[in-house]
Amino acid sequence: MIQPDTLQIIYAGGTFGSYGRPLAPLDATAFLPIVQSHITTHSHTLNLPATTWLDNALIKDSSQLTPSDFVHFYTLVLDAYSKGSRRFVLITGTDTLSYLGAFLSEAFAGSDLCLVVTGSMRPLLDPEVIQDYAIDEHSDAWDNLIASIKLASAGESGVKISFGGESWPAQTVQKIHSHDFMAFTGHSRAAYPANSYIKLFTDTRRQHWLDDQYTVVADVQSHAKHAYVHAIYCMPNHPDILSKQLQALIDQPPSGIILLGFGAGNVPYSAALAEALDQAYEQGHMVICASQCPFGGVSDSYAAGSWQYDHHVIAGGRLTIPAIYARLLWLLLRYPSPARRRQRWTNNVSQTATTIRKR
Template sequence: MSSSSALSHYDSSPIQLIYAGGTFGSYGRPLEPLDAEVFLPALQALLSKHNQAGQLPAISWLDNTLIKDSSQLTPKDFVHFYKLLLEAYTQGHRQFILITGTDTLSYLGAFLAEAFAGSDICIVVTGSMRPLLDSDILQTYSVDASSDAWDNLSASLRLAAAGESGVKISFGGESWPAQTVQKIHSHDFMAFTGHSRAAYPANSYIKTLPDTRRQHWLDDQQPLLNSIQTRAEQADIHALYCLPNDSEVVRLQLQALLSRPACGIILLGFGAGNIPYSPALAESLQHAYEHGHMVVCASQCPFGGVSDSYAAGSWQYDYQVLAGGRLTIPAIYARLLWLLLRYDTPARRRQRWIHNVNQMGTTIRKR
């Protein structure tokens, strides 16, 4: 099969829809997520009813056994969705919609963006702030006209049908690359924001991937599945949030992690990544590096990222702290998690992080 015919085959396949729970599929009084066996037929009937003009693309359901509140998701669960999508991609499917809860939607989307970099897969992640179904009508399943769920799903269907490679989040009438997205409101319909800055993020997707290159990509991924699943059982990412305290508070938190297996640690600094200094904290950061931990500095600010403009922040980079650049906190979590799962040594993980950040042009210079 030629590359052009292969693309035609992919783009003509039904969009694979994955239902993973969340507010989107909640129903009743009190609200609780419907089981897939109940919700998916109801959703299929509603889609058919609203598709009398034939304006919606063809859809198939991808069987998913993991349906739970997104606040309960773990690294093991993230790997479950990676494996589910990878298997479907291997079988010839290319366009997907994943419906999940909003609590960790940006984290899951960013993780999938890391995991599928270099492929031509098209994944749209969405959810809603209010349930799709109207719980005031208990005799039949009807779309709640005041909910954002139907609009989010419709927009996601159009985006997935377009087939552009990459992982995107679609919400509130907008869409963004998954690694740029963060939740900014706890209950408003415009709950997420992101951006589409050129050359950002560093991980790229291939617009048109010939059969041989796609197979090479799959051949690189599949032998690693077992080790990725095993590492997910123990993978940990920790966040140390700087407050106007003595630096000893952060040092003690960091010190408590040194005896753990190699993990990811996010230092949430002030402003452009400023961290309270002390010789003891500097020594602990160096020890964390020597123990194989990856410590990444991020900003508590939602926009702008970190820099080494201030002495109050630049000192940490002399003690092996990595700069989060312009990445959001969910994206930093996702990249750390993927590196822990994908690579077998601290040196390889660190090398890969530095390579990605260098591509973004946000390297922190050493003093």
């Protein structure tokens, strides 16, 4: 029986637990006893809380994760949360770490759950030592894990990402370097859904939230098998290239489409693209404009970008690409109709804008 105040750690693979040549995630039965032994040895010196490992059968390279895998981690944490656990650390790979963190942030909005997502750029175990498993003293894995455990031990509601000595609300985070230890960045002005987490939850209110989740969880799992979020990347090509890319998606089931514009969301105009955007809307697709720039987001201040919003494109605001993907995916899984998804997105963006203006 897990005590409610015990912090639960989830091992999902990734570089953190990789070993050998080429690097591949170790099986949990081999890896977790080594990590737990190291935690136990240092728990008193580092003043760590009581921890345990939440059983997880899905261990894979994060570049291979799918929407169904994202839902797996949602349901895994949801079941533990329903049994009284409140604090979690999730170890995953860095390729999709920001996507998974943002998705879980959307999924658990409205709760008092505390979840910290982390990983590492180098394995915890030294892959050059083949005679025995040995901790790599030059890896960032141990420091990231300890920082995440300490952050989660505080129990502040919400989903955060901890990496390289810093932490941020999960839906603001993006990977900015392919191999440096300071691989991620984010910011603290998160707005929705970070501001929708509940600090003090009565048992009755928590049960109502859980009841709402379990009412739709079977549908969420089913929809994940056929949910798609596409990306169309603007490049200095003839505008008809974009319309052809979009046309290829229109007759598919309603999906999320991220249109990655230049700068503040500028997209080259063509009559064919405008018509394709109207058709995408009529078919139930949600097209969100995002910026290729890592910071700043999009705006409608340039004529080169504002025209698309007359054709049912939704501005992604300051959301990162992983956050846009996560919100689109959650809406596709959670709400059955295109109109309801669009309504929920609009409400969420309005909450975000209001929060930013108040700060």
